[in-house]
Amino acid sequence: MANTTTCPACGVAASxxxxxxxxxxxxxxxxxxxxxxxxxxxxxxxxxxxxVGERAPRPVGERGLAGAMPWAVAAISLLALVALVAGQRFARSRPAEQQSVAAADASGGMPAAGGANVDQSPVRAPDISNLTPEEQAERLFNRVMTLFEQGDTARVQFLAPMAVEAYQRLPKKSLDDRYHLGRIGAVTGVANLAGAQADTILQQRPTHLLGLILAAQGARMRGDEGVARGYDRRLLAALPAERKAALPEYAQHENDITRAVEGARSRGQ
Ligand SMILES: [Zn+2]
Ligand SMILES: [Zn+2]
Ligand SMILES: [Zn+2]
Structure with missing residues (x-):
């Protein structure tokens, strides 16, 4: 592969x-x-x-929480809600011109979407209307995974529910979407989420590598090493044929597959 580099956002080899x-x-x-x-x-x-219209990375902390992370896009709607509630509370006891100040404070100093307009139109700022629901969900997923790899547990826990919700809103979920949802469960300690998504993937394709990996993770989270080993063996058995099938999500999650296969092989010895 010519000019292969590592994606700064998700860490896969990219060109x-x-x-x-x-x-x-x-x-x-x-x-x-x-x-x-x-x-x-x-x-x-x-x-x-x-x-920036495309998905893009930035090292965490470079600009602080309200800086430029994509999850801020999702956080803004939450903060705007907080601001709205705060504004309504203040409205009972304070003159109108102070409401926007209260709202701005509640938004954590996030670049205000036009000062006084915050009251009328709280959910403004970063324009995500050009993103499809699928893209919004994937952006949140990528952010959760990056934060997880950086060991930023607090932000993972903060952002994961939004990512889960974004996926649950999708009218139709691909097997890759289900893997993402299950991974969010795995990194946040929600074994049932990981297990349920793995089950759905494996119902549709019993040899799906990511489904088997997720199923093993779910079993380990429940402390069921015996069941997990069973999925390990299925993973190794399915590997040659699934490699040939070359599903797009296999390339996208090559690191996960490599890691899981290595783990399964070392445990199998
Ligand atoms: Zn990437
Ligand atoms: Zn510009
Ligand atoms: Zn994926």
Whole structure:
């Protein structure tokens, strides 16, 4: 593979202009609004604040919580709700012009969507209307996984429920979507979520590598090593044929598969 690099957002090997896994631009790109040159992985334009249309990474903490992480997009609707509630409470006892101040405070100092307008239109700021529900869910999933790999348990726990909700809202879930949902369960200690998604995947394709991996994880979370070993063996048995089947999600989750296969082999010895 020529020019293979590692996606800064999801960590898979990637080549070309966009990550095949998560869509993060791999090279420099420009702001759709003001055409400023953006660095690889920028989520928001540094000049005008326009969200970069594609999925994009940024090291956690570079700009703080309210900075430019994609999950802030989801958090904003939550914070806006908080702001709205706070505004309504203040409305009982305070003059109107102070409401927007209260709302701004409640939003944690997030760049306000136009000061006084916050009251009328609390859910503004980053424009996610150009993202499909599937893209929004995947963006949240990628963020949860990145935070998990960075050991940021607090933010994982904060963001995971939004990611789960985003997937549950999807009218139709692919097997890859179900794997994402199950992985969120696995990294947040919700064994039932991991197990249920694994079951659904394996009902549709009993040799699905990611379904088997997830099923083993779910069993281990429940402390059922015997059952987990059974899934390990099924994983190793299914591997050659499934490698040939080359489902797109296998390429996207190559790291997970490699890790699980290595684990299954070492435990099987
Ligand atoms: Zn990626
Ligand atoms: Zn811009
Ligand atoms: Zn996936």
């Amino acid at each position: 070309g202009r966009f990550c095949a896994e998560c869509g993060t631009p791999l090279g420099d790109t420009t702001c759709a609004s003001c055409h400023a040159q953006l660095s690889a992985g920028a989520k928001f334009c540094h000049r005008c604040g326009t969200p």
